[in-house]
Amino acid sequence: MKKLMCSLVFIFLIGTSFAEVGVGAKPVEGAEIVFDGSREMLDAKWTYWQSPRFASSLPIKWQIVKDPEAKDKTVVMSSDPNTPVGKYGTSDIVTKKEYKDFRLHVEFNCMKKGANSGVYLQNRFEIQVLDGDKTKHGMGAVINETPSPYHAYNGTGKWNAYDIVFRAGRFKDGELSEKPLVTVYFNGKKVHTNQIINKIWGGANSGQDGGIKDGFGFKDTPGGLKLQNEGHDVRYRNIWIKELDLKEHDTDFKE
Secondary structure, three states: OHHHHHHHHHHHHHHHHOOOOOOOOOOOOOOEEEEOOOHHHHHHHEEEOOOOOOOOOOOOOOEEEEOOOOOOOEEEEOOOOOOOOOOOOOOOEEEOOOEOEEEEEEEEEEOOOOOEEEEEEOOOEEEEEEOOOOOOOOOOOEOOOOOOOHHHOOOOOOOEEEEEEEEOOEEEOOEEEEOOEEEEEEOOEEEEEEEEOOOOOOOOOOOOOOOOHHHOOOOOOOEOOEEOOOOOOEEEEEEEEEEEOOOOOOOOOOO
């Protein structure tokens, strides 16, 4: 019996500690950790995105606070004194490094009802973070492109995880020939598979190239991972990225 119990504990630890998707997922081989909860990494790997309505200044004013579920660890809170509630683009943060195709893991926690933020792929295409919204503009949606997979959301005050494979748009002779494509797991559940992204939503203050041709004029350039600040208490931790080179127009992946 003792040997059986030890085996079960071993299997359990493998299944939880080394899962490739979901809350607590460890970086896959070859991934770069871009946020580990520390002030040092925040300052080293992130900066402000200077949108047309940028209103803050370096150093980053987002606060490093205790993890609400693990008091011995710290996380970052989307809080900046220069950001009124609901006014995105004034103090969003973006990685200094830019990416083309990639595998991404990011964990977030909406601390209060209605909390609003967003995870931006290439600082262009938003995967929505919005507590309480179940529409195409709501939680977990490829914003305005898909319905919200709200059923996968853990709720206010709980940690949630997006696991994403993104393939950038492809261009031929300067024209878009293959649209951006994304597959998303939300808390370990596959919620979007090979979803085409048609445009940048929200205008020039939402993401780079957003002001070009109503969001349809995005360029053939890489972009950073951006986290949006709308003056709400949304917290982030355990963010890692692995660069990919996806030859085929396919982003589907298994757990």
